[in-house]
Amino acid sequence: MKHLKSVNRKAAMVEQDLEPKGNPQEGDVVALQQGPPQQPQQSPHFPLGCSLQFDPGWEVDSSGGTAGLCQPVERDLFDCHTGCYWPAQVPDQLNHAPDWTGKCAAAQKDWRKIDLIFP
Amino acid sequence: MPLQLREFHPFQAAGRRFVYLVPSAAVFALDDTASAVVDALDRGPRTRSQLVDELSNRFGRSELEETVSELLGARTIGEAVDGTEPLSRNLPPVPFPLTTLVLNVTNKCNLSCTYCYEYGEDRIVDTRDGKQPAFMSEETARQSVELMLRESGSNKVAHLTFFGGETLLNFPVLKSTIAYARRRAAEMGKEVDFSLTTNGTLLRPEIIEFLAENRVGVTISIDGPREIQDQFRVFHDGTGSYDVVAPRIRELLRRHRTRPIGARVTLTSTTSDIRRIFRHLTGEIGFWEVGFAPVTASPNRLYAIDEPGFDHVLAQFRELAGEFLDYAIADRHHGFSNVRDTLEEIHKGASKAYPCGAGLGLLGVSTGGDVALCHRFAGSDAHKLGSVGDGIDRRAQSDFLARNHIADKTDCSKCWARPLCAGGCYHEAYTRYGATTHPNLHYCEWIRGWTDTCLQIYGEISERNPKFLKQFDEPGGL
Known part of the structure; x- marks a missing residue:
């Protein structure tokens, strides 16, 4: 800071927090990296909009459809429903929605029968 | 935007x-x-x-x-936003580690100070016919020590403070409790810091010796030179206490060199010369520091400080604070502890959700073993937070903390002094307004005026002698 001078300890903490971060790798996504951790001293950085946050909108592409996504929701639905939560947020079979896909014999064909679930 | x-x-x-x-x-x-x-x-x-x-x-x-x-x-x-942002309302984690336990070892006193919150007209606890015993038993004191050590969490040091009534009326229990607490703390790999408050009347040589040897911090309640002290701080027959306490305090200060000894002055509507009191207690008696606090009283009491009275006190505080500044620039000690305490909080950047640690890191214990918010509420059923036998009542404590958070004090939401004040003393609020949740609106102007003065002093010191502020970086701060 050049125009504000921190005087007490709290101000010094504010200033430190605002310092431009020296390490360009800081803020890198570590969760998907292969091999040994490249930033051993830092806590992992979670990208905004990942499924740890409720962020609808990831399930559609820029045209509003699903075809352009790397993993269209209708294809990996079962994976997300049963074993894994990534990348779309779908109800989990284990605890909350055991019968959610009961009417969906083949996802490519029957996915429209799957109804919305509200927590 | x-x-x-x-x-x-x-x-x-x-x-x-x-x-x-x-x-x-x-x-x-x-x-x-x-x-x-x-x-x-x-x-x-x-x-x-x-x-x-x-x-x-x-x-x-x-x-x-x-x-x-x-x-x-x-x-x-x-x-720019429309309307005001709501204050954040983060409640402290429970159980919050206990740092200080205050034991009311007796509710008897050999003085009859007219303004006393414990015996006077504004008392909360029935000290005469109530169910609390006059003296704390050794058993209750030991249970208190166990509670303190058990609840101190990962803190290495626990603070045990003895209070009264007149604390030294129960010297035998005080003495045995200190020995017990030392032993139990050592067994648990902890340390205990001891302190007490007394009116000074019972400071016999052997007691002074004990306090010095055991590094017990001592605060003396005293109002100033003879004519000021004897106005309110009197024995039961009305005679003043100055001539009894002055020689004893001098002896204490001469012998007890292991801890800085402070005086605590109660200001009333009749106190007019704060600098004179300060000079007397530091220069003539020899106290290391002197702290002043306005008397806690409902507004209709004659000794209660009214609004012009607060202005007068503030003006004198400012003069004395100016003196503190001169000393600080010259790297000299000045014993006006009200400034020192506020500077320390400013330096650390304290931003409080609660006015003090009562009910959080500090609890009081009544003579009968009831746990309360602080020593001022100890013994009152309405403010009970458990007992030393049964432990802290976590539900009552959580409920208290939820109700007394700064975010719920609407009057404070627009005040710039709230990081330091947070509404002020619960006991004062209870006496004035009948509720701990009520901000102490009668001294808002005074708090803002005083905080502004201390900020200016802090700014001056930071420009002219910044190394003086280093002392506040050390833990404990003294």
């Missing part, structure tokens, strides 16, 4: 401009560019480009851009 000023208190010291930010409690000094931006926004909200255009005849554009970014980052200014 236009920019506007956020919440802060501006002040000047040593020819510089400072801001005390609310609620972060950060203190920043502003340069000319930052001052100009703040002044411009003080005239009303402006967009970033408007600000830069307006001030570009005095400062470079990139310099202005940089300044606006810094002010935004420090939250001195922000985007």
Whole structure:
């Protein structure tokens, strides 16, 4: 800071927090990296909009459809429903929605029968 | 989106401009560019480009851009919003570790100070016919020590304070409890710091010797020279206590050199000369430091300080604080502890959700073993938070903390002094307004005036002798 001078300890903490971060790798996504951790001293950085946050909108592409996504929701639905939560947020079979896909014999064909679930 | 000023208190010291930010409690000094931006926004909200255009005849554009970014980052200014932002309401984690336990070892006193909150007209606990015993038993004191050590969490040091009544009326229990607490703490790999408050009447040589040997911190309740002390601090027959306490205190100060010894003065409507009291207690008696507090009383009491009275006290506090500043610049000790305490809180950037540690890190124990918010409420059923036998009543404690948070004190939400005041003493509020949740509105002006004075002193010291402030970086601060 050049125009504000921190005087007490709290101000010094504010200033430190605002310092431009020296390490360009800081803020890198570590969760998907292969091999040994490249930033051993830092806590992992979670990208905004990942499924740890409720962020609808990831399930559609820029045209509003699903075809352009790397993993269209209708294809990996079962994976997300049963074993894994990534990348779309779908109800989990284990605890909350055991019968959610009961009417969906083949996802490519029957996915429209799957109804919305509200927590 | 236009920019506007956020919440802060501006002040000047040593020819510089400072801001005390609310609620972060950060203190920043502003340069000319930052001052100009703040002044411009003080005239009303402006967009970033408007600000830069307006001030570009005095400062470079990139310099202005940089300044606006810094002010935004420090939250001195922000985007204009409609209405006010609600105060954040983060409740402390429970169980919160206990740092200090205050034991009321007796509720008897050999003095009859007219203004006493414990015996006087505004008392909360029935000390005469109530169910609390007159003296704390050794068993209750030991249970208290166990509670303190058990609840101190990962803290290495626990603080045990003895209080009364007149604390030294129960010296036998005090003595055995200190020995017990030392032994139990050592077994648990902890330490205990001991302190007590006394009126000084019972400081016999063997007691003084014991306090010195055991490094017990001592605070003496005393109001000043004879004619001031004897006005309220009297024995049951009405005779003054000055001539009894003065020689004993001198002997204590001569012999007890292991801890700094402080005086605590109660100010009333009749106290007119604070500097004289200070001179007497430091220069003539020899106290290391002197702290002043206005008497707690309902407003209709004759000795209660009214509004002009608070103005008068503030004016005198300011004079004495000016003296503190001169001493601080010269690296000398000055014993006006009200300034020192406030400077320490400003330096650390305290931003309080609660006015004090009562019910959080500090609890009081009545003579019968009831746990309460603090020593002032100990023994009152309405403010009971468990007992030393059964432990802390976590539900009652959580309920208290939920009800007394600063976010719920609407009157405080617009006050810039709330990071330090947080509504003020629960006991004072209870006596004045009948509820601990009520902010102490009768001394708002006084708190703001006093905080402003201390901020100016802090700013002056930071410019003229910054190394003086290093002492507040050390844990404990003394």
